[in-house]
Amino acid sequence: MVIKRVLLAAVLLLLALVAQVSVLGRLQLPGATPDLLLLVVVGLALVFGPMGGSLTGFAGGLLADLAPPSDHAIGRYALVLCLMGYAAGLFRAEPGRQRSVLVPLLVVGGSAVVSTLLYAMVGALVGDTAARHVGLPGLLLSAVLYDLLLAPFAVPAVMLLARRFAGDPMSGEVTGSGLGTIARYRTTRAASSVGPSRRKSFRGAKS
Incomplete structure (x- = not known):
């Protein structure tokens, strides 16, 4: 089961990173860029729990740190997504119980706000003041809006794949x-x- 989870997480993270860099990153949308990688981490964390979510977030963030055209310090986004994965995993439904469909949306909205703030704070600690020039309120608003628009399509699909192919108890297997x-x-x-x-x-x- 662990091998299946690792393989599934690796494939989904790679696909999300490629789509984010090659498609979403070139849309030139105002404000923030839609964070498909964050949505994948949240979806996997809601199935795998805090530990699996934190490991998945760290791996996905490290991939984003290393992938071109990355222009920030290595480990910055890995730290942010690691914390987001752990926090989202705390909202995992117990086996045999189903949560409301609003829970993933609330988790995505909260993750979008907190991850943007954390990313800006870590950037300020290492001397990156880009968020200050762009405008933090605009980044927060656009990040939440874009992620919530993508969440109904991305998060349920990720959770379904995780439950089906990773043998999660919630899948009924x-x-x-x-x-x-x-x-x-x-x-x-x-x-x-x-x-x-x-x-x-x-x-x-x-x-």
Whole structure:
């Protein structure tokens, strides 16, 4: 299962990075650029949980740091997406329970705001003042708007793929160990329910 998760995350992150650099980055939209990589990290974190989300975010952010035409310090976006992946993973639904469809949208909106602020703060610490020249309020507004417009198409698709191909409990798949556990549980319950009746029958026959 771990290998499937790693392979799936690697493929989705690479596809998101290529689409973001070659397509979204060339649209010349006002304000921020739609962050498809962030949406993929959020979608995977909502399925994999905090640990998987943080590792996925770090890997995706590091790819973005190394991919041209990157013009910022290496590790800057990796730190931001690592924190976003961990935070989004905290909203993962427990096995057997379904959350509202609004939860992913709220997580995406919050992640867009926090990631933009963190990216600007880390940039200020290393001497990058680009956000100050562009205007932070405009970046925040455009980042939230673009990410929320893409979220209904990207996040559910990522979560569906993660649940189907990574064997997540929310997908309804039951592994062999799970079947064994259910079988043992049923056997134990059957034995406990049949035991008293057998003892009563034995006493009646003895008397």
